[in-house]
Amino acid sequence: MILYVLRRLASAVPTLFLIVTISFFMIRLAPGGPFDLERPLDPVIMQNLQRAFGLDLPLWQQYLLYLGNLLQGDLGPSFTRRDFTVVDLFRYGLPVSIVIGGLALSIALVVGLVLGALAALRQNSWIDYAVVGTATFGITIPTFVIAPLLSLFFGVMMGWLPAGGWGTWKHAVLPITTLALPQIAIVARLTRGATIEALRSNHVRTARAYGLPAYVVVGAHALRGAVLPVVSYLGPTAAALLTGSVVVETIFGIPGIGRYFVQGALGRDYTLVMGTVVVIACFVIVFNLIVDILYAWLDPRVRYD
Amino acid sequence: MADTTTAIEPAAALAPVAGRSLWQDAWRRLRRNRAAIASAVVLLLMAFAGIAGPWFTPHPYDRIYPQYVRAPASLDAYPQEDTIIPQFVSALERARITIGEVEVDSSTVRAPVSDDKPLDPRIVRYVDRSDLFNNARLEDADGNPLAEGATSGVMVADVQRVRFYFGTDANGRDLLARILIGIRISLAIGVLASVMALVVGVAYGSIAGYVGGRLDNVMMRVVDILYSLPFIFFVILLVVFFGRNFVLIFIAIGCTEWLDMARIVRGQTLSLRRQEFVQAAEALGVGNRGILTRHIIPNTLGPVVVFVTLLVPKAILLESLLSFLGLGVQEPLTSLGLLISEGSDNMRSAPWLLIYPAVTLTAILFALNFLGDGLRDALDPKDR
Numbered sequence: 151m152i153l154y155v156l157r158r159l160a161s162a163v164p165t166l167f168l169i170v171t172i173s174f175f176m177i178r179l180a181p182g183g184p185f186d187l188e189r190p191l192d193p194v195i196m197q198n199l200q201r202a203f204g205l206d207l208p209l210w211q212q213y214l215l216y217l218g219n220l221l222q223g224d225l226g227p228s229f230t231r232r233d234f235t236v237v238d239l240f241r242y243g244l245p246v247s248i249v250i251g252g253l254a255l256s257i258a259l260v261v262g263l264v265l266g267a268l269a270a271l272r273q274n275s276w277i278d279y280a281v282v283g284t285a286t287f288g289i290t291i292p293t294f295v296i297a298p299l300l301s302l303f304f305g306v307m308m309g310w311l312p313a314g315g316w317g318t319w320k321h322a323v324l325p326i327t328t329l330a331l332p333q334i335a336i337v338a339r340l341t342r343g344a345t346i347e348a349l350r351s352n353h354v355r356t357a358r359a360y361g362l363p364a365y366v367v368v369g370a371h372a373l374r375g376a377v378l379p380v381v382s383y384l385g386p387t388a389a390a391l392l393t394g395s396v397v398v399e400t401i402f403g404i405p406g407i408g409r410y411f412v413q414g415a416l417g418r419d420y421t422l423v424m425g426t427v428v429v430i431a432c433f434v435i436v437f438n439l440i441v442d443i444l445y446a447w448l449d450p451r452v453r454y455d
Numbered sequence: 456m457a458d459t460t461t462a463i464e465p466a467a468a469l470a471p472v473a474g475r476s477l478w479q480d481a482w483r484r485l486r487r488n489r490a491a492i493a494s495a496v497v498l499l500l501m502a503f504a505g506i507a508g509p510w511f512t513p514h515p516y517d518r519i520y521p522q523y524v525r526a527p528a529s530l531d532a533y534p535q536e537d538t539i540i541p542q543f544v545s546a547l548e549r550a551r552i553t554i555g556e557v558e559v560d561s562s563t564v565r566a567p568v569s570d571d572k573p574l575d576p577r578i579v580r581y582v583d584r585s586d587l588f589n590n591a592r593l594e595d596a597d598g599n600p601l602a603e604g605a606t607s608g609v610m611v612a613d614v615q616r617v618r619f620y621f622g623t624d625a626n627g628r629d630l631l632a633r634i635l636i637g638i639r640i641s642l643a644i645g646v647l648a649s650v651m652a653l654v655v656g657v658a659y660g661s662i663a664g665y666v667g668g669r670l671d672n673v674m675m676r677v678v679d680i681l682y683s684l685p686f687i688f689f690v691i692l693l694v695v696f697f698g699r700n701f702v703l704i705f706i707a708i709g710c711t712e713w714l715d716m717a718r719i720v721r722g723q724t725l726s727l728r729r730q731e732f733v734q735a736a737e738a739l740g741v742g743n744r745g746i747l748t749r750h751i752i753p754n755t756l757g758p759v760v761v762f763v764t765l766l767v768p769k770a771i772l773l774e775s776l777l778s779f780l781g782l783g784v785q786e787p788l789t790s791l792g793l794l795i796s797e798g799s800d801n802m803r804s805a806p807w808l809l810i811y812p813a814v815t816l817t818a819i820l821f822a823l824n825f826l827g828d829g830l831r832d833a834l835d836p837k838d839r
Contacts, residue, residue, distance in 0.1 A: 180691070290820045292772050294779050294792070295813045298799030302810075306803050313803075397779065401799055412780055415691045 151446075155439065162435045166428070170220065173427045174213055177420055184229035184418040203229060216424070225428065226421035230414070236425035240407060244429070246316065247394035247406035254326045255384070255391050258333030263380065265334070266341025267373060273346060281338055288335025297328045297401040314403040325402045329391060337380055344376035351375070374448055381448065385441035389433040393426075477757065477834075484833040491829020494822035501819055505638035513618065514629035516636040517787035520617070521627050522586040525805040528622035528630070534587045539564055539614060546585045547610060550578040564588065564614055569607030576601070579610070588612035622807045624797060630808065633789050634815055640790040641771050641819070644705045648770035649763050651709030656716025657759060661751055663717070664724025665743070675721065678714050690777060699785050704777060708770045719762055723755040757834045764827035768820045775816065791816040 185191060185199050200206045204215060219226060225236035269281035301324060305313025312321050348354060349372050357371045394408025407426065414422035446452045485491055509516060520526075522542065526533060534542065540557045543564050547554050552574070555567035568574065574593060582591035591612035593601040601608040621630035663674040690707045697703050727733060728751065736746050775792025777783040784790050791812050798809030 286821075286824070290768075290824050291817055292775065292820070294776065294799075295795060295817060298795070298802055298809050299813060301799070302802045302806055306806070397776070400779075412691070416781075 169431045225425040228422050230417045230419040236421050243407035251391035254329035257330045262334045262337025266338040269342045270345035285335040285339045288331050294397045316404050325398050340379045344379050348372040348375045385437045389437045393430050481833040488829040490825045494825040497822040508635035512632040514632050516632040519627050520586045523623045524627040526623040528807045532616040532618050542587050546582045549581045565611045568610045573604040582612045589615045621811050637789050637791040637794050644774045645767040645771040648705040648708035649766040652712040656713035657720050660717035660720030661724045664721035708773050761831045768823040
């Protein structure tokens, strides 16, 4: 098992390298540069700026320099937020995004699993219909509709929670809810489908025939198989949630890292874009690995040797 | 009755029983699904509203009414009675003349005006310029046009009644007209992007699946590589290269959505090309092109149709997301996503700007999803 993990981590290096290379040259393909303003800068100032950030070198040299710095954990200075390095920006923003995304993920997992399992156990009852109906709602309504509506209702009209901003736990309630709702819906639907299937399977019937109590049959035998699709869905989703959401962070004014990619790409903040790509790629790789390990643990038929 | 006729006429008995095609079967199943039919009706109404609606609204979607910025949604006509006099006075004050008591009746507003110099007839423009009044004129006490050189008279103007059923936005544009245009743009982008994904995906997938071998391998690896590129990255690149416009957006969405389509069609094609009717066609000497277009592609259409109906809401969502990030269609043109984004900026002072577009978009998405689910049940009964 340890060998497998090590092998997977080793194979992540070339993947990461490819991603870095492709995105490095792609963002450079885009016309314009980080120092373009409405009114063109004085050419001398422009030259100095470019020299200061190493943009006057040939592209391949810049690329090698970037790779070299990356190996030392240096993501370079931000081009548009001049007082910060990219690593600094992530040091401030990433914890915020991880807290919000992580809580949303945990809530989605717990609530979604419980609702989905309940709906499956009481198939075609009112609980089932309520869960399926609510799930359809949650999947259909996009985040950028839910987020302002929640903010409007609870923040502006009722005044129970702050409509936006960041600071106390109260500020986190609405963003976490916004992020969790669609995930709850999807997890509940996946769990419901998989549990219904698992309840009909042979090993669950065998467990029943042994006379095991219902909670053991459901909890230890049916659900164990039923969470497999949820786990494989949650791998990429967890990476996406933990690295922040542009929409939620924009609407609620949260200082996370979700906005960095779009803002960086629009402002040609090369290092910020690259940094975001690297961070997101690391998250995706790590979570895919976690999913595979969980798979082997949950499903004894899966072996990695 | 039918039995007796068939018994008498042997020819009729030999005639093949009118078979029900896959599509007829699907149609029967779909008709029984009330949610899907209701959704289809909603969608047709929305499409009609988007196509024809903008011609029937009293206001063009890009007409700005500076006096009616963020006017709340209301069934009553604007201007409200208590705003008429202050607006009239403030318009007249710009003419720097002495104003008397202002009177308002049902459709006109009048005020005695005087000055030390003869009244210039051009001062009516100060009043006409306002969105509230039109046909301003100077009259004497008896209601006749004011004689030239008079130093006092009555300024009369008709009150212009306008209605904003959904209110106006932060620039003073009618929200109803903008929502109708938004429906038009969002639906158009959804449909066009899906058609593009359909054409590219079906062509690519069927060729890869039919030819097979090394070409299939290469083509599907290309799909895998494109798959791993982040969508937003791609769109931002396209937008900065070619500028923001309507055509580009649906091309960008179509370009990212055909990958799934290609995979589905390839899978279908792989299983179809081994079947007897394809071999029969080959034996009869039908060319590759003929087999693909006459035999393979029509048989892949079931899953493809289902996928397309689910693709349309996805494309609408992507467009809305792009608009939300400021990469979508450009003002004064608008889409539902852009309206929602503007609405969330103004929700404290003007919640209707958020609520109406949000409800509209949600209704469209719901209808499309239910219709897609209904079609899947209808076309793919074993998948229930």
